[in-house]
Amino acid sequence: MQKSANHRLRPAVVGDVSGHVADSPAPRDFAHEAGQGRRLCFVPDEAAPAQRWRPTTG
Numbered sequence: 001m002q003k004s005a006n007h008r009l010r011p012a013v014v015g016d017v018s019g020h021v022a023d024s025p026a027p028r029d030f031a032h033e034a035g036q037g038r039r040l041c042f043v044p045d046e047a048a049p050a051q052r053w054r055p056t057t058g
Helices: 003-008 025-036 048-052
Strands: 012-013 041-043
Touching: 025 041
Parallel strands: 012 041
Antiparallel strands: none
């Protein structure tokens, strides 16, 4: 994750991760914290990152 941030990449985890994060607090906290930022996102499908990172006008 750090290398992608250093190179200004925006990786996306595509798919439902709820089953994986439900069993342990550490992955759940990571997914929550990482999902709040601008460098990584957890999305349900491949179209969602384009919607989330669309440039804003104004």
